[in-house]
Amino acid sequence: MDKVQNKGMSRRDALKRMGAFVAGAAAMSVPAALTSCGEGRKRRIILYFTATGNSLYIARQLADETTELLSIPQMVKLGRHNFEADEIGIVYPIYGHMPPNMVRNFIKQAKIRAGYKFAVLTYGMLDFNAAELWDGISRKAGTEFDYINTLMMVDNWLPGFDMNEQMKMDKHIPEQVEKVRADLRQHRKWIKPATAEDRRSHDRFMLFARLDPEVGFLKQSERYFQVTDACIGCAICSEVCPRGNYKLTSTGVKTEGSCDFCFACIHNCPQKAIRFQSLPDDPLMARGEINPNARYRNEHVSLWSIKESNRQMNG
């Protein structure tokens, strides 16, 4: 798919699509002068977190030739907290309507200086008060966003959805992207409002899921994920995990450590060799998963790009 769609693109566009801006601007420490833009053009930074590519795809859709796309796991790895540009945006997937734990910790440490700050939160089926929650979390951390919106994509929540069914649904993504682009062009100041019922629904979810609202999803990967005999030792799981939780050992692949529950490992394993453990004591996992033979990655995003975004080991 990527190959076909890159046809006819300039080299610069193709590199941007492939995520080379991430490596170029961050990992390879290109001097600031090389990443800044020409006179009169607004320089934009978009920081993103992604597990299955939806948020990276949206970050790319909101980028132009003056945009630096920066992966939050790579910024965390580099210890980079200071960002300055004309416009700075953040794109992440919501988890229980909240940001991933890594994004939450990142915003607490980040110094974001920009004339216009925006956040676009990708989700699958129900966003409830996600925009309002980000507004609260980011304000408390000392960064106020001018614009916070949500964007509906394929829902990668395996315990609740069959990916084959999700992929058949038309969620009108181009139309949603176009609206967000128009808002950003106008520097619209707007936070997607939440109703009292949205807030109640979120509170009910938190009670049911037994999650700490100050933390969100933070699990232990060894408790939730099991590597089956179908594993061929390709090491993809060790490269796509933004926490570096997977290791290839002489006795097979092992996972261990604090986990954002992003599902990059389970979705991107080419053998479908990663399965959920049976955990009747966790209400979210009580039913197992809907279709263990269906996995998802955004059709416009390559596995290479997910690895570039999330890889924690050096090299």
Ligand SMILES: Cc1cc2nc3c(=O)[nH]c(=O)nc-3n(C[C@H](O)[C@H](O)[C@H](O)COP(=O)(O)O)c2cc1C
């Ligand atoms: C742990 C977890 C929790 C999620 N919670 C929600 C949710 O509360 N509401 C929703 O609509 N989608 C939820 N999703 C779906 C993702 O937000 C959605 O598929 C997102 O676009 C994935 O982005 P990515 O491909 O960049 O990782 C959840 C996914 C995961 C893995």
Ligand code: SF4
């Ligand atoms: S990605 Fe899957 S097949 Fe590859 S090493 Fe990890 S568990 Fe094994």
Ligand code: SF4
């Ligand atoms: S172990 Fe899997 S779910 Fe947990 S952070 Fe790593 S990739 Fe995400």
